[in-house]
Amino acid sequence: xxxxxxxxxxxxxxxxxxxxxxxxxxxxxxxxxxxxxxxxxxxxxxxxxxxxxxxxxxxxxxxxxxxxxxxxxxxxxxxxxxxxxxxxxxxxxxxxxxxxxxxxxxxxxxxxxxxxxxxxxxxxxxxxxxxxxxxxxxxxxxxxxxxxxx
Numbered sequence: 001x002x003x004x005x006x007x008x009x010x011x012x013x014x015x016x017x018x019x020x021x022x023x024x025x026x027x028x029x030x031x032x033x034x035x036x037x038x039x040x041x042x043x044x045x046x047x048x049x050x051x052x053x054x055x056x057x058x059x060x061x062x063x064x065x066x067x068x069x070x071x072x073x074x075x076x077x078x079x080x081x082x083x084x085x086x087x088x089x090x091x092x093x094x095x096x097x098x099x100x101x102x103x104x105x106x107x108x109x110x111x112x113x114x115x116x117x118x119x120x121x122x123x124x125x126x127x128x129x130x131x132x133x134x135x136x137x138x139x140x141x142x143x144x145x146x147x148x149x150x
Contacts, residue, residue, distance in 0.1 A: 005035060009044030010054045011084045011119060012097075018053070030064055032071045032078060038150060039075050041068065041113075043104075044084040046120055049097040054084070062103040072111060080150075081107065081116040090132050091141050093121055108137045114150075117142045 006025045010017060021027060028042030043064060048055040056064070072078060085100055086092040087108060092100030098121055108116060116139045121128050130146070132139040140146055 007033075007040065007042065007082065009042040009082055009084050011044060012046040012052070012054050014044075015053055028082065030068065032068055032075060034075065038080060039078045040080045040082060041072070041078045042082045046085045047096055047099050047101070049095075058102060061101050065103055065107055077111045078113045079115070081111075081113050083116065083118045085120045086118045086141070087116065087134070087139065090134060090139055091118070091121055091128050093128075105134070108134055108139075112136050114138065115140065115148065117146070119143060 007028045008022065008025050009027070009029050017027075028040060029044050030042065032039060032041045034040070043061070045054040045056050045061070048057050048060075081104070083104060085104070087104035088100040088102040090100060090105065092098055104116070112135065114137065116137055118139070119142050121141060121143070128141060130141050130143075140148070
């Protein structure tokens with residue numbers, strides 16, 4: 001067992017997590033937490049492509065980020081951003097379901113986290129790479145799993 005918390009955000013198919021969340025894990029959805037001095041922000045969900053939970057339009061996701069601005073200011077930024085969907089045109093797909101959020105690009109550009117981890121765009125789809133770089137932020141597709149020493 002690794003002596004660190006297991007953090008998660010919601011994916012677009014995590015409907016049962018509302019009533020039966022994964023045991024031993026901590027949901028950081030719409031939260032900024034600090035663990036051993038590392039500031040971690042969580043934003044789950046994907047672009048809205050059908051009725052259902054954990055799907056958002058670009059303006060809705062932008063509002064979620066805006067509600068966290070005071071916390072981001074108080075903590076003097078963020079070190080790691082954990083999302084379900086990727087950032088727009090950085091490891092995302094062409095269809096509405098797998099398109100990334102532009103507001104994630106804006107978040108990266110403004111706060112310059114060291115890392116952004118996302119899922120949703122499974123690498124076995126055959127059209128993506130695991131690691132991207134945008135300025136000082138390393139963006140990683142965490143499909144399956146990926147271990148990083150911070």
